[in-house]
Amino acid sequence: MTTAAVPKARSRGDYAKIIGLIFGVLVLIGIIYGYITNPVTTTAVLASTLRQSTPLVLGALCGLIGERSGVINIGIEGQMLMAAFIAFLANVYTGNLFVAVLAGFATGAVLGAFLAFMSVTLKMDQIIGGTVINILALGLTSFFYQTGLTTQGKMQPIPLGPLADIPLIGPIFFDNPPITYTTLILVMLVHYVLFYTRWGLRTRAVGEHPSAADTVGINVFKIRYINVIIGGGIAGLAGAYLTLEAVGSFERAMTNGRGFVALAVMIFGKYTPFGAWGAALLFGFATALQTQLQFAGQLEIPHQFIGMLPYLLTIIVLAGFVGRTRVPSAVGKPYEKE
Amino acid sequence: MNKTNRPIVLEAKGLTKRFPGVLANDNINLKLHQGEILAFLGENGAGKSTLMNMLYGLYTPTEGEIWIKGEKVEMSNPGDAIDRGVGMVHQHFQLVPVMTVAENVMLGSEITSGGGRLNMRKAIQNVRDLSEQYGLAVDPTAVIEDLPVGTQQRVEIIKALYRHADILILDEPTAVLTPQEANELFRIMNDLTAQNVSIIFITHKLKEVLSVADRIGVLRSGQMVGTAMPEDSTETSLAELMVGRNVILQVEKSPSKPKEPVLQIQNLHVRDDRGHASVEGVDLEVRAGEIVGIAGVEGNGQRELVEALTGLRHADSGKIIIDGREITHFNPRQITELGVAHIPEDREKHGLVMPYTLSDNMVLNKYFKAPYAKGVIMHHDKIDQNGQVLVKEYDVRPPNIHALAQNLSGGNKQKVIVAREFSTPTKLLVAAQPTRGIDVGSIEFIHKQIVAQRDQNVAVLVVSAELDEVLGLADRIAVMFDGRIVKILSAAEATRERVGLLMAGSEA
Numbered sequence: 001m002t003t004a005a006v007p008k009a010r011s012r013g014d015y016a017k018i019i020g021l022i023f024g025v026l027v028l029i030g031i032i033y034g035y036i037t038n039p040v041t042t043t044a045v046l047a048s049t050l051r052q053s054t055p056l057v058l059g060a061l062c063g064l065i066g067e068r069s070g071v072i073n074i075g076i077e078g079q080m081l082m083a084a085f086i087a088f089l090a091n092v093y094t095g096n097l098f099v100a101v102l103a104g105f106a107t108g109a110v111l112g113a114f115l116a117f118m119s120v121t122l123k124m125d126q127i128i129g130g131t132v133i134n135i136l137a138l139g140l141t142s143f144f145y146q147t148g149l150t151t152q153g154k155m156q157p158i159p160l161g162p163l164a165d166i167p168l169i170g171p172i173f174f175d176n177p178p179i180t181y182t183t184l185i186l187v188m189l190v191h192y193v194l195f196y197t198r199w200g201l202r203t204r205a206v207g208e209h210p211s212a213a214d215t216v217g218i219n220v221f222k223i224r225y226i227n228v229i230i231g232g233g234i235a236g237l238a239g240a241y242l243t244l245e246a247v248g249s250f251e252r253a254m255t256n257g258r259g260f261v262a263l264a265v266m267i268f269g270k271y272t273p274f275g276a277w278g279a280a281l282l283f284g285f286a287t288a289l290q291t292q293l294q295f296a297g298q299l300e301i302p303h304q305f306i307g308m309l310p311y312l313l314t315i316i317v318l319a320g321f322v323g324r325t326r327v328p329s330a331v332g333k334p335y336e337k338e
Numbered sequence: 339m340n341k342t343n344r345p346i347v348l349e350a351k352g353l354t355k356r357f358p359g360v361l362a363n364d365n366i367n368l369k370l371h372q373g374e375i376l377a378f379l380g381e382n383g384a385g386k387s388t389l390m391n392m393l394y395g396l397y398t399p400t401e402g403e404i405w406i407k408g409e410k411v412e413m414s415n416p417g418d419a420i421d422r423g424v425g426m427v428h429q430h431f432q433l434v435p436v437m438t439v440a441e442n443v444m445l446g447s448e449i450t451s452g453g454g455r456l457n458m459r460k461a462i463q464n465v466r467d468l469s470e471q472y473g474l475a476v477d478p479t480a481v482i483e484d485l486p487v488g489t490q491q492r493v494e495i496i497k498a499l500y501r502h503a504d505i506l507i508l509d510e511p512t513a514v515l516t517p518q519e520a521n522e523l524f525r526i527m528n529d530l531t532a533q534n535v536s537i538i539f540i541t542h543k544l545k546e547v548l549s550v551a552d553r554i555g556v557l558r559s560g561q562m563v564g565t566a567m568p569e570d571s572t573e574t575s576l577a578e579l580m581v582g583r584n585v586i587l588q589v590e591k592s593p594s595k596p597k598e599p600v601l602q603i604q605n606l607h608v609r610d611d612r613g614h615a616s617v618e619g620v621d622l623e624v625r626a627g628e629i630v631g632i633a634g635v636e637g638n639g640q641r642e643l644v645e646a647l648t649g650l651r652h653a654d655s656g657k658i659i660i661d662g663r664e665i666t667h668f669n670p671r672q673i674t675e676l677g678v679a680h681i682p683e684d685r686e687k688h689g690l691v692m693p694y695t696l697s698d699n700m701v702l703n704k705y706f707k708a709p710y711a712k713g714v715i716m717h718h719d720k721i722d723q724n725g726q727v728l729v730k731e732y733d734v735r736p737p738n739i740h741a742l743a744q745n746l747s748g749g750n751k752q753k754v755i756v757a758r759e760f761s762t763p764t765k766l767l768v769a770a771q772p773t774r775g776i777d778v779g780s781i782e783f784i785h786k787q788i789v790a791q792r793d794q795n796v797a798v799l800v801v802s803a804e805l806d807e808v809l810g811l812a813d814r815i816a817v818m819f820d821g822r823i824v825k826i827l828s829a830a831e832a833t834r835e836r837v838g839l840l841m842a843g844s845e846a
């Protein structure tokens with residue numbers, strides 16, 4: 001019996017990896033060249049890349065821990081927006097940033113629980129459940145929003161000692177506000193939990209083959225609930241990031257589609273935290289570059305076209321080179337016990 | 339051996355299970371004694387799996403009580419059953435295809451080293467130990483979807499042993515095993531009972547029941563219709579008890595009158611999923627009006643051969659000719675249109691669309707044609723009519739054309755496929771494991787249908803791991819070994835022993 005794993009012939013995936021590597025090297029060369037010729041702008045673009053990517057990464061993490069357990073979450077946008085609003089209010093009224101962030105997290109988690117209730121317990125169509133959250137969040141935040149409120153303080157960058165002084169890398173990675181750091185940690189944490197722990201194994205099993213999990217005594221509903229709730233909390237963190245760390249105030253519909261871009265980022269990242277992180281960085285980079293180009297204003301291209309740059313670049317690179325994504329088999333399907 | 343004086347480890351009292359519109363189990367009483375092998379027989383849809391699922395905590399009984407080791411139990415999920423030492427190998431494997439053997443084995447009872455971190459190394463070692471201890475060969479690091487069904491079955495057994503089960507429920511474990519693998523399983527079952535493990539064993543194969551069971555229970559339409567002791571029973575008596583009428587276990591057919599060749603395979607080479615040569619130069623001809631059977635231990639290229647014939651897999655080289663037309667690179671639809679019917683080996687994956695109704699499933703090979711469709715408009719009344727006729731003719735139970743395929747019992751799923759494939763005009767019938775998981779009554783029926791097809795000048799190719807089936811049906815027998823056809827015998831030349839030896843690769 002030959003059951004041992006045999007290496008497959010070189011597949012499309014391998015070529016994609018090679019092309020990806022070449023692409024990565026080119027980007028690196030570009031960055032170094034940029035840094036030598038124009039250090040200030042380059043650092044600004046790269047630092048902005050990380051900032052732009054933060055809410056996307058958080059949103060994608062929310063999406064992927066839900067979908068890995070079999071629940072589609074298209075309500076990320078709404079979770080972010082609502083959390084941004086509540087975090088903002090919490091800050092306005094308590095003046096405490098930490099409490100405000102917690103409020104954002106909790107808001108996302110509560111909406112996560114609501115989504116889980118609709119899709120796991122009521123077995124509603126999951127797309128509709130997510131849409132309900134999006135509409136609800138947009139309606140409620142717009143209705144209750146009053147102009148004139150201002151936050152009390154904004155989260156400030158915390159330089160990490162001598163690390164922050166390393167040229168180029170220091171200002172980008174080691175001189176950030178708290179939620180940005182947290183995001184980097186979360187990427188690693190979610191990766192670890194998903195692929196190296198009991199919880200992760202069960203989550204993936206539930207998302208791939210819920211009845212197999214059920215027959216070994218795993219509570220499919222519980223796993224789905226908890227994943228969707230924690231995911232909601234993480235999306236809530238993205239909302240808090242927007243009001244407390246990026247902008248410093250709330251605006252109507254300020255998430256501006258980030259929840260949906262996060263979903264795309266999750267898919268392009270093949271449902272893995274690091275993949276999502278890479279995809280979000282790419283998108284963030286394109287966004288930062290776009291802003292820089294608009295700013296410089298030397299190009300004779302209508303700004304609408306420059307505005308398309310992040311989307312175009314992301315689609316070309318990711319759709320072209322990343323190859324096929326394997327979606328968790330049971331995603332979107334309510335589990336019927338009998 | 340009579341073990342009924344031993345302590346009772348599992349008892350069901352008046353168990354009843356009702357699904358919407360179906361009384362699947364009706365007031366069932368059963369006792370399982372320590373170290374005993376209790377075999378369960380019953381027609382497809384008799385309610386065997388349902389009963390086992392209740393004993394395993396997967397289904398909640400509508401009425402009745404379950405007692406395990408002297409204690410009355412209320413189980414809300416399989417975890418409760420596992421805690422009491424009950425293990426189950428399901429009729430349809432409960433394995434996560436993208437995960438490894440070790441991951442599947444430990445799922446739900448993981449080995450961790452603090453903080454919930456999986457200890458993969460220990461898990462792999464554990465699986466290796468179990469597989470050595472019980473002679474269940476598997477590679478713990480292999481990914482499930484790459485493994486043949488026989489190996490997946492072993493993984494399921496290891497899963498139960500890993501959880502220290504001492505009451506083991508095996509729901510049709512031998513349906514997918516080769517005779518050698520089945521014998522291996524019986525050896526394991528005997529080892530286990532010697533260590534006081536008690537086993538409930540479901541099968542449709544009467545021979546197996548007679549050779550391994552200590553006691554036999556028979557279910558019919560959800561009711562326990564009797565128990566029997568193997569020493570007082572014969573295959574015929576059991577079949578009668580099961581079906582409630584006399585069953586003819588032998589295939590009845592007249593000598594074949596082969597006509598023009600319909601299928602010609604020339605020097606065919608096909609690779610398997612991993613890119614390894616699997617079919618290595620097969621030449622075969624099937625004529626109208628004859629049944630050619632392919633005998634062979636599973637995994638010797640039969641699956642890939644069938645998939646190439648039906649357009650599900652690309653052939654590397656060689657030619658497949660049907661009715662004088664080369665079809666080597668045709669797609670499945672084109673091949674179906676030529677009049678090729680296919681009963682696939684994996685009924686859940688290639689045979690049925692599980693969330694569709696029976697009537698929809700019954701037109702999968704013709705829904706795009708009149709009278710079922712006109713342009714893009716489907717004619718549901720015609721589709722339902724077709725379903726109604728076939729359900730009646732092929733005795734699918736329950737006879738509800740709007741039931742979903744996924745809610746059918748295993749054997750009835752198979753009947754739906756057979757009904758669909760036999761109800762269209764056919765030139766060539768390719769049947770892979772056509773009676774896997776089917777009760778004796780239905781086997782008799784399907785075999786009759788296959789012979790009837792032959793007598794209407796259809797060319798038939800039957801692939802079966804069941805040697806008796808091949809010997810009983812085929813007019814000519816091709817033995818496949820290691821990707822090649824090592825010998826073609828006429829029905830007269832083919833004895834059990836001779837074919838068995840050829841299948842094992844000895845004798846040329």
Ligand SMILES: Nc1ncnc2c1ncn2[C@@H]1O[C@H](COP(=O)(O)OP(=O)(O)OP(=O)(O)O)[C@@H](O)[C@H]1O
Nearest residue numbers: 338357362382383384385386387388746747748749
């Ligand atoms: N989840 C379900 N919902 C509705 N009906 C069901 C369900 N599961 C089983 N049934 C019905 O209950 C009856 C008993 O099915 P069961 O699977 O127990 O049969 P079985 O004896 O195991 O048959 P087989 O030998 O074909 O596996 C069948 O009529 C089946 O259609």
Ligand SMILES: [Mg+2]
Nearest residue numbers: 386387429748
């Ligand atoms: Mg069954």
